[in-house]
Structure formats: structure tokens, C-alpha cells
Amino acid sequence: xxxxxxxxxxxxxxxxxxxxxxxxxxxxxxxxxxxxxxxxxxxxxxxxxxxxxxxxxxxxxxxxxxxxxxxxxxxxxxxxxxxxxxxxxxxxxxxxxxxxxxxxxxxxxxxxxxxxxxxxxxxxxxxxxxxxxxxxxxxxxxxxxxxxxxxxxxxxxxxxxxxxxxxxxxxxxxxxxxxxxxxxxxxxxxxxxxxxxxxxxxxxxxxxxxxxxxxxxxxxxxxxxxxxxxxxxxxxxxxxxxxxxxxxxxxxxxxxxxxxxxxx
Amino acid sequence: xxxxxxxxxxxxxxxxxxxxxxxxxxxxxxxxxxxxxxxxxxxxxxxxxxxxxxxxxxxxxxxxxxxxxxxxxxxxxxxxxxxxxxxxxxxxxxxxxxxxxxxxxxxxxxxxxxxxxxxxxxxxxxxxxxxxxxxxxxxxxxxxxxxxxxxxxxxxxxxxxxxxxxxxxxxxxxxxxxxxxxxxxxxxxxxxxxxxxxxxxxxxxxxxxxxxxxxxxxxxxxxxxxxxxxxxxxxxxxxxxxxxxxxxxxxxxxxxxxxxxxxxxxxxxxxxxxxxxxxxxxxxxxxxxxxxxxxxxxxxxxxxxxxxxxxxxxxxxxxxxxxxxxxxxxxxxxxxxxxxxxxxxxxxxxxxxxxxxxxxxxxxxxxxxxxxxxxxxxxxxxxxxxxxxxxxxxxxxxxxxxxxxxxxxxxxxxxxxxxxxxxxxxxxxxxxxxxxxxx
Numbered sequence: 009x010x011x012x013x014x015x016x017x018x019x020x021x022x023x024x025x026x027x028x029x030x031x032x033x034x035x036x037x038x039x040x041x042x043x044x045x046x047x048x049x050x051x052x053x054x055x056x057x058x059x060x061x062x063x064x065x066x067x068x069x070x071x072x073x074x075x076x077x078x079x080x081x082x083x084x085x086x087x088x089x090x091x092x093x094x095x096x097x098x099x100x101x102x103x104x105x106x107x108x109x110x111x112x113x114x115x116x117x118x119x120x121x122x123x124x125x126x127x128x129x130x131x132x133x134x135x136x137x138x139x140x141x142x143x144x145x146x147x148x149x150x151x152x153x154x155x156x157x158x159x160x161x162x163x164x165x166x167x168x169x170x171x172x173x174x175x176x177x178x179x180x181x182x183x184x185x186x187x188x189x190x191x192x193x194x195x196x197x198x199x200x201x202x203x204x205x206x207x208x209x210x211x212x213x214x215x216x217x218x219x220x221x222x223x224x225x226x227x228x229x230x231x232x233x234x235x236x237x238x239x240x241x242x243x244x245x246x247x248x249x250x251x252x253x254x255x256x257x258x259x260x261x262x263x264x265x266x267x268x269x270x271x272x
Numbered sequence: 273x274x275x276x277x278x279x280x281x282x283x284x285x286x287x288x289x290x291x292x293x294x295x296x297x298x299x300x301x302x303x304x305x306x307x308x309x310x311x312x313x314x315x316x317x318x319x320x321x322x323x324x325x326x327x328x329x330x331x332x333x334x335x336x337x338x339x340x341x342x343x344x345x346x347x348x349x350x351x352x353x354x355x356x357x358x359x360x361x362x363x364x365x366x367x368x369x370x371x372x373x374x375x376x377x378x379x380x381x382x383x384x385x386x387x388x389x390x391x392x393x394x395x396x397x398x399x400x401x402x403x404x405x406x407x408x409x410x411x412x413x414x415x416x417x418x419x420x421x422x423x424x425x426x427x428x429x430x431x432x433x434x435x436x437x438x439x440x441x442x443x444x445x446x447x448x449x450x451x452x453x454x455x456x457x458x459x460x461x462x463x464x465x466x467x468x469x470x471x472x473x474x475x476x477x478x479x480x481x482x483x484x485x486x487x488x489x490x491x492x493x494x495x496x497x498x499x500x501x502x503x504x505x506x507x508x509x510x511x512x513x514x515x516x517x518x519x520x521x522x523x524x525x526x527x528x529x530x531x532x533x534x535x536x537x538x539x540x541x542x543x544x545x546x547x548x549x550x551x552x553x554x555x556x557x558x559x560x561x562x563x564x565x566x567x568x569x570x571x572x573x574x575x576x577x578x579x580x581x582x583x584x585x586x587x588x589x590x591x592x593x594x595x596x597x598x599x600x601x602x603x604x605x606x607x608x609x610x611x612x613x614x615x616x617x618x619x620x621x622x623x624x625x626x627x628x629x630x631x632x633x634x635x636x637x638x639x640x641x642x643x644x645x646x647x648x649x650x651x652x653x654x655x656x657x658x659x660x661x662x663x664x665x666x667x668x669x670x671x672x673x674x675x676x677x678x679x680x681x682x683x684x685x686x687x688x689x690x691x692x693x694x695x696x697x698x699x700x701x702x703x704x705x706x707x708x709x710x711x
Contacts, residue, residue: 066595087597102595106588106655107581115585116596118578125576133496152588168596 015078017042017207018063018094018176023072025058032058033069034231040176040207045198046236047222048211050251054228056211057099060178063209064096065089076176087116095174099181099211101165105154109146110135112153113168138167142197159190166197177201180211195221215244229254299505304649304701308664312671319675327678330527334557338460338625340670341559342367342618343637347644347662348570349614352580352607354645355587357654358417358424360611362431363618363641366409367634368439370402370619375448375629377401378455395455403616409435410612414605432638439631449628458624460557462529471555475521479514486510525553559621563663566617571659579606587655643690644669647697651705668693 016039025033033055040046048056061067063074065086074081076092083089089096103112110131119127119134132149139146143163148156153164162185169177179198183191198221202208212218218225219239226236227250234250246257253264296303320327346363353360377398387394413431417424457464466474486506493500501509529537529552537552538545574580582603586593594600622633648665650657672693676686 064595085597086595087599090597096595098595100591102589102592104585104588104592104596104655107585111581111585115581115593116598118581120578125572126578126581129492129496129498132498 014041016040016075017044017077019073019075019078020059020063021073021075023059023062023074024070025055025062025067026070031231033062036072036228036231036233038226038233038236040209042175042207043202043205044224045202045208045210045222047218047225047239048209048228049213049215049218049225049247050228053230054251055231056228057180059228060096060180060209060211063089063176064094064178066096090117090172093173093175094178095169095172095176096178097165097169097180097182099184101161103153103161103164106152108151109139109149109153109156109164109167112164113138113171115168117172134171135167138171139163142167142170143193158185159187159193162186162190162194166194170201174201174206177206177208178211179208181213182210183212183214183217215247218247219244227251295505298502299509300501301509302658304704305658305661305664308648308661308668312664312668315668315671315675319671319679322675322679327675330523330554332674332678334460334524334527334554334560336670336674337560337563337667338557339674340667341460341563342622342634343640343644343670344563344663344666345566345614345618345621346611346637346641347648347666348566348659349607349611350641350645351648351650351657351659351662352570352574352583353424353611354642354650354652355655355657356583356604356607357587357590358604358607359642360413360424360428360608361638362413362428362435363611363615364634364637364639365432365435365439366406366612366615367619367622367637368629368632369409369435369442370405370616371623371626371629371633372439372442372448372631373405374398374402374455374620374623375451376442378451379448379628389452395452398452398455399616399620402619403613406612406614406616406619407609408612410608410610410615411605414608417608418601418604436635439633443629443631445631447628447630449626451623451627455620456624456627457558458562458621459627460559460621460625462533462552462554464559464624465524465554465557466561467555468525468553471521471525471553474556474561475517478517482513482517483510521556524556527554528552529554562617562621566614567659567663573610574659579603583607584655589655640666640669643694647694649701651701668697 018040019037020039021037023033023036024031032053036055036059038046038048038059048060050056058067062069062072063083065083065088068084074083076094081088081092083092083094086096104115107115110128113135114131119130121127135149139149143160146160146163148160153161156164162182166182182194182198186194195217198208198210210218210221222239224236224238225242225247227234227247229251232254234254235256237247242257249255249257249260249264253260253267255264293303296306316328326332346367350360350363378394382391382394382397383389387397391397409431413424413427416422416427486509490500490506500506528534529550531549534550534552535545537543538550543550574583582593582598582600585596585598586600586603590600593603618637619634623629626633644666645657645662646652646665647668648657648661648663650662669690672690673686676689677683681689
């Protein structure tokens with residue numbers, strides 16, 4: 009693999025996060041290269057979102073190291089992450105419902121005029137342009153985003169991430185709340201961003217999404233990484249087995265398989 | 273301009289026939305605010321009729337406005353506090369402390385450090401100290417709320433109790449009076465008004481600003497090819513705005529100095545009083561001018577500055593604001609510091625009106641201020657509320673109290689009416705929002 013010779017865009021090493029006595033993420037190491045999609049899968053409470061919240065600065069790790077382009081960095085809040093061009097699309101979308109789309113896209117990074125006042129005109133203009141690329145049907149730039157449809161709200165969240173030249177993109181269940189047409193749109197967007205050289209961590213429950221879009225797949229189970237595999241080297245069933253049992257395919261016994269058959 | 277209209281698909285289509293709602297939407301007028309304005313005018317007209325046609329006199333309206341100012345100034349800040357999902361119960365007591373501080377500074381403390389009665393800008397020094405005190409106390413309360421995490425209800429409830437106690441300690445239980453003559457201009461009595469010429473001047477400046485802002489906004493939107501208001505709406509808005517301002521100026525100038533004060537003024541200035549007495553127009557009282565300035569400034573801060581955007585975003589979704597990289601804690605502290613500044617301004621007007629301070633200056637202000645903000649459309653769910661709305665809310669509440677009193681209704685009934693109106697106004701608003709789904 010030529011990939012191994014390059015410096016990863018992101019390396020997270022030996023990350024630990026505990027909530028009280030619960031070890032949500034335990035000694036996890038994971039990396040991501042430019043132009044690559046790494047699927048992060050696992051059951052509920054496996055620690056996927058918590059791990060990504062560490063990288064996006066939403067929740068600092070208790071211990072562990074993060075390197076961006078080979079350099080050790082300290083990410084203790086979302087501002088730090090954004091400074092390293094790490095952008096996140098949260099499962100909840102994290103939109104301020106009471107303000108309009110341009111205000112959400114530029115939240116925390118507003119354009120200002122030379123008098124230091126908000127340049128709403130310029131922000132609306134930029135939002136119209138980026139939306140033209142993401143979702144040409146998006147027309148409502150003045151209503152609070154509360155009144156928008158699920159797909160439109162998703163478009164606002166995505167626009168916020170891609171407008172600021174993300175190099176590392178974290179997408180937490182980006183298609184969970186979407187209809188088929190909008191899901192297809194998001195998939196196309198992921199491929200397009202990957203072609204532009206952006207590294208993407210894709211968290212998803214949908215094994216088909218993950219197989220369709222990822223280059224590598226990391227499986228988490230009870231806060232730990234079971235394994236990180238090349239997509240080409242596994243089948244969806246292998247991955248499902250890892251998600252459910254927390255074991256690599258070659259460690260799975262006949263008894264385990266029987267248990268899956270019973271429960272599934 | 274026509275090409276702009278035809279190439280923008282989201283331009284509101286011309287309504288077939290005339291509908292008030294459609295016209296308001298085309299002119300981009302906030303229907304809520306417009307409704308409140310109509311309600312206020314209806315209220316004033318109702319009292320006018322009930323009083324047999326004497327209520328709507330310039331002298332009454334001036335008094336009403338001055339009475340509303342103290343609460344209205346605080347309400348502009350309370351909007352931001354409530355929008356950011358917090359509360360400030362300490363404003364009344366903070367006004368009390370600062371008012372007492374002004375009084376003690378000008379009667380006692382300043383002379384003690386060598387700033388005697390003839391020292392220039394004594395009033396400004398006192399005002400500066402008061403504002404500083406407000407900012408300091410606001411910062412401490414804000415810090416405890418934002419960084420230590422004690423709920424604002426508790427912190428400011430503590431403030432409400434403690435600060436009122438401090439007022440007693442400050443003055444050893446006595447009322448203090450005798451302020452600087454310049455400071456007393458803020459009382460808004462006949463001498464504390466800007467006079468005829470300045471009133472016209474302010475109105476004309478206001479007209480220029482209205483027209484300038486409309487033109488600037490239109491140009492900004494045209495710059496990016498966004499849909500603009502129809503021209504008729506711009507012209508109508510400008511014309512109505514200017515006419516209202518000039519009308520208010522004429523109305524304020526139709527109010528004259530009380531005969532006693534005018535006679536004294538004539539004697540002091542060696543003017544021979546004409547038969548029927550000297551008629552000196554009062555014009556806009558200083559407190560009203562201060563309120564207008566505060567309202568404009570606060571609206572600017574809320575709508576055109578990052579700080580304001582962050583306050584609203586935080587109120588809409590605190591997590592989203594935090595994840596967007598906003599320093600939400602510092603934003604909260606700044607809100608309480610701003611509230612401190614407004615308390616200092618309100619306290620100055622209260623102290624000037626009393627020519628000193630008593631122990632109960634600002635007593636129960638917090639309740640009227642919260643009521644004004646809420647009647648003005650501020651939602652306790654957070655993220656929703658406007659500053660002009662809160663000012664209107666303060667005027668509605670003040671008009672109710674003044675109008676009922678003017679018509680001989682006693683104060684216990686006034687309180688009953690105020691309480692019922694508060695609940696009805698918010699109930700109506702909640703119902704409308706649920707039906708209309710937002711705006």
C-alpha cells in the first residue's frame with residue numbers, strides 16, 4: 009500500500025474518555041488519510057460519536073494524542089478543531105433554529121464590514137453560492153431554519169462544514185433523517201469531497217452506506233476498536249459480526265454464529 | 273430594478289387585491305410589532321374617550337413617557353438576558369444601589385476627595401462611577417452564572433436581597449438628597465427637557481437617519497441582487513416614519529412650562545412676561561431622548577454585532593452555539609455587564625427625578641421589566657424577542673397604569689388589570705406562534 013508511506017491527515021493515538029466510571033472510549037487509535045473515507049461503525053454506545061467528539065473539540069479526551077499532518081496538536085474546544093480545518097456535521101445538526109440559514113452557516117465565523125458590523129448581505133450571497141452547489145432547490149435564506157425541511161436543514165449543516173475549506177470532515181449519521189433522494193445527494197457529495205482530497209470520518213448505522221462509500225472500516229465495540237479493515241478484504245457479514253460480537257472474523261466461533269442466527 | 277424582481281424566484285408575488293397582512297409582509301414590517309403598536313394606540317384612545325377627551329394632552333403623554341423610561345431602558349437589556357435563557361432578578365436592587373451611590377457621591381463622597389460643588393463635570397464623574405459599578409456587579413454575577421454554573425435565578429435572587437441590604441448600609445437607613453444641577457436635567461421635568469429648537473433638530477436628524485437607513489439597506493441588497501422591498505413600500509415607510517417623528521416633535525413642543533416655573537425663569541432672566549404668561553415649549557424630555565438613544569444602540573448591538581448574533585444563537589440552541597466555536601460563557605458575562613450599564617442609566621434617571629435617593633429606588637423594577645419584555649414578545653423558551661418590542665411592552669404597561677390612575681381607578685385594581693393583561697398578552701402570543709409556526 010502506498011498509503012502507509014504518506015503522513016496521515018489525522019492520527020488519534022491511545023485515546024481514553026471516561027464519563028464517571030464508564031469508559032466510553034478506551035485506548036483507541038485511528039488514522040485518516042487525505043482523499044479517504046473511513047467508516048466508523050458499531051452498536052449503540054460503542055463510542056463512535058464520543059471518539060469523534062474528541063476530534064471535533066466538543067469533548068476533550070482524558071488522555072491520548074492527536075496528530076494533524078504528523079504534528080501533535082491540542083484540541084480542547086471546537087475553535088481549536090476548526091483552526092486545524094476539522095469540520096463536523098453532527099447527528100443533531102447543531103443548528104440554531106431561531107436564526108436563518110446564512111447566520112447558521114457563518115455562526116461563530118461571521119463576515120463583518122469594515123466597521124465591524126455583521127455583513128449579512130455578503131453572508132447571504134456566499135450561502136446562496138454554496139447552496140447552489142449542494143442543493144440547488146434550496147431557496148429559503150431568510151426564515152429561521154426551524155421552518156425548513158429535514159433535508160434542507162441537513163444542507164445548512166453541510167454547507168457550514170464545507171464552506172470553510174474543511175480538510176478533515178466528520179459526518180455523524182449524515183443520512184439518518186433523510187429521504188431516498190436526499191440520501192443519494194449526500195452520497196454524491198461525499199464522493200465529490202473525497203475527490204477533492206478531503207479526509208472523511210463517516211459514522212453510520214447503515215452498513216450499506218458504509219460499504220458503498222468507505223475505503224477502510226473501523227469497527228468499535230464497548231469503547232474499543234475491534235479492527236480496522238480494508239473494505240475490499242471483508243464482506244458486510246464480516247463487519248456485522250464484528251459489530252455484534254466485538255471479535256475479528258477469524259476469531260468467531262460456530263457458537264457465536266449460532267447466537268447471531270438466534271438473535272437476528 | 274425590474275430585472276432583479278423577475279430573476280429572483282423567491283420574490284413575494286404581488287397579492288391579488290389588498291390585504292393588510294400581505295402589505296405588511298411586502299414592506300417587511302414585523303406584524304407582531306405592528307400589532308403591539310396598534311394595541312398601544314387603541315389603549316391610549318380608549319383612555320382618552322373614558323376621560324372625556326382630556327387624556328391625550330401633551331403634558332399627560334410626556335409624564336407617561338417619563339414614567340415608562342426607567343423600566344423601558346432595563347427592558348432592552350432584559351430581552352437579551354431572557355433570549356439567552358437566563359433571568360436577572362437583581363435589576364431593581366442594582367438600580368437602588370447605583371442611585372444611592374449617585375446621591376452619596378454628589379452630596380458627600382466627591383467633596384470629600386476634593387471634587388466640590390463647583391468642580392466641572394461633577395455629574396459626569398458620578399455617572400462614570402455609577403456605570404463602572406454596574407459593570408463590575410454585572411461581571412461578578414455573570415461570572416458566577418457562566419463559569420461556576422449557579423443558575424441565574426439563584427444568583428440574581430441573591431443579588432436582589434443583598435443589594436437592597438447594601439443600600440441601607442450605604443445610607444444608614446436615611447434618604448439622601450441634593451444632586452448636581454446638571455445631573456438633574458435627567459429628571460425630565462420642564463427644565464430637564466431639550467426645548468423647542470433641539471426637539472425639531474432631533475426630529476429632523478431622525479428623518480435623515482430613517483431615509484438614509486432605508487436607502488443603505490436597499491443598496492446593500494441590490495449589491496448582491498437580492499429581492500428588495502417594492503418601491504412604494506420604501507417610500508411609504510420613509511414617509512410614515514418621518515411624519516410620525518415630526519408629529520411627535522410638534523406634540524412635545526405643544527407642551528409648555530408650568531406657569532410658576534416660567535414666571536421664575538422670566539424674573540431670573542429679566543424678561544417681561546407677556547399677558548397670559550410666558551409660554552416656553554418643553555419639547556422632548558431628556559429621559560425620552562436617552563431612551564431613544566439606548567433603544568437604537570441596543571437594537572444595533574442585537575442585530576448588527578457579533579455579540580447580538582451569539583446571544584440569539586445561544587438562546588436558540590446553546591449546544592449549537594458552543595459547537596460552532598462561540599465563547600458562550602464570555603457572551604453570558606457580557607450580557608450581565610451590559611445589564612449593569614443599563615441599570616446605571618436607569619438609576620441616573622430615577623435619582624434625578626427624586627433629586628436624590630431613597631431606600632426603595634427601583635423596588636420591584638425587576639417584575640415590571642420582565643413583564644415589559646414578555647408583553648413585548650420575548651419568549652422564556654429562549655432565542656426569541658426584540659428590543660423595540662420590549663420598549664413597546666414597557667409603554668403598554670405604563671400606559672395601562674397611568675391611564676387607569678388618570679381615570680380614577682385605584683392602585684389595587686390597576687395591579688389586577690396589569691396582571692391579567694400580562695397573562696393574556698403572553699397567552700395570545702403563544703397561541704399565535706403555535707398557529708403561525710414562528711414569525
